[in-house]
Amino acid sequence: MLVMPAIDIMDGKCVRLIQGKFSDSKVYSNDSVLVAKKFEKEGAVLLHVVDLDGARLGYPANEEIIFAIAKAISIPLQIGGGLRTYEQAKKYLGNGIEKIIFSTVAVENPDLLSRLLKDFGSERILVSVDVKDGKVATRGWLENNICTVSEVIDLLKNAGVTNVIVTDISKDGLLKGPNFELAKQFISAGFRTIAAGGVSSLENLKELNKLGCFGAITGKAIYEGKIDLQTAQQMAAYKNNLAKRIIPCLDVKNGRVVKGTHFKDIRDAGDPVELGKRHSELGADELVFLDIAATLENRKTLMCLVSKIAKEINIPFTVGGGISTIEDIKNLLNAGADRVSIGSAAVKSPDLIKNAAEYFGSQCIVISVDAKKKGQDWKIYIKGGTEETDVDAIEFSQQMEKLGAGELLVNSLDRDGTKKGFDLELLKTIADSVNIPVIASSGAGSMQDFLEIFQKTGVDAALGASIFHYGEINISKLKNFYPITI
């Protein structure tokens, strides 16, 4: 979570108001630029600046100072107060201001908001929602100009807003803590939420961080020394030590690990039990086993093999190939698999995924997304990459997340077996469109490829097959090659 120090400007001075009343102000400094520089020096990563005169007058009134701040510091600024028109927004966004804030009152019509979002992107256009006694003022949006929080949530969603600042006016400037419930409402509705109003202690920040706030704005508490910015930032930083995973994959046919290019031209690569054990010992983070023949006759031998491998390794073990019923999943888990990977069956009967996730839990269900570029889009292929479908790969990935899948294993049929590197475009697009972990597969040829996929996309794990089996890349070396958390 980002801690955002606030600079409120009135008559050119840096002030704080109590409960938003202009009559109740306290001057903290005559030089707002100096205050901004001080925050930057203390390690702030973004400044929240409000033109209070502008807010009162209905047009920006402290532009000069705001541009002076933008010139003086090199961290992003988000600016609010008095913004009413497209031109004003453009002036700020085109002159060194990173993000601008429209309040629900200021937005005379939702059409303006939609246009701004379209032209500048939802990351740069924030909407500030000021709540008083559970109500939000929305001039020009609804007939009575006042709506409930859940109504405003719907309105903002429909307009395409993704970033909001929520303030409970009754808490502002009192140093008695923010309205956590309000923040929670917006977070659950899927907004990147910045909490403001009453944020007054490290405890408050801790709590907001836990709720999943994207940021917290604090003014008075910093000016009055109740919050030390540096300590606050350290505490609220999104610490994440989750490591990127390296996953060797055993493609198994008739009891042997095989190697194929574009899912065809199969060659032998060794014994699955031996290879699985070796990979586990070398430090693989997980093992995937795919039964690529997946015929009914070999189910029994398959179970036997799965159970043999499971006994030899002490890392997570995912098994896929030919799974089409709840019973199949149960059998594989009983044989020692930790998770199952489902491909064709997920395309043909999405209900299976819903039922399986309910029955076994999402953590157990991996979806194999076999995609190939067609025009501008990617289409899903089934039956081991042999049959094209009309299903769009991105929509399919999102649908699987909704149904309860716990992870996506994304294969690029364009890159499979080519050793030309992962399909960055496909993987980035999918990783950006879902909020579950993604395993990158197909195309790995060098250690550099693994580093690149972790640096350039949001994938959580990367899979390789023959390069590991034939020892072209040593897993323990690879794991030292890239920073564990990127």
Added chain:
Amino acid sequence: MIAIIDYKAGNIASLQNALERLGKSVVIISKPEEILSADGVIFPGQGRAGAAMLELRKTGIDKIIPQITEPFLGICLGMQLLGGTSEEDETKCLEIFQGVCRRFPPILKTPHLGWNTVELTQKSPLTANIQDGSYFYFVHSYYVDGQEVQIMGKTSYGFDFASIMQKDNFFAVQFHPEKSGEQGLRLLNNFCELC
């Protein structure tokens, strides 16, 4: 003899495999009366809190667990079920630990899946020979928002959450020691040594 409770919520095979690799003799039990005669009990779990608690109540295991005086280890969902309540399916749990089980906020990718570090915040026999900051394998969407005094280890995923808890003879880990390589086996061995 270490007993693994089988209450149809989870994958026992990998836990059994890990214990056997350690050379421990293991018995799988599903009847309440068998539980009290074990030297130590492991309570694994995957899947959903609601369904799991329903199964525990149906078999009467829910009544037995609080009476256990031998070492007891909850793993993953098994840890979450030892808490007070769970937000998942609005479930009342076993109340061994204080605390509510909450879902990770939507800003974080869920499930929290993969290898993450555990910071050892208090001494516990469970982690006697384990290095602070070691990696363990996690896969879960909920975490126990527990009481500081019962938290022995913490993990960062957006914020710090309890990854190891202990109260008297009750131990719990949010990660899967049976899937966590050498360190995981060491932790399981520590538990077995207590039994």
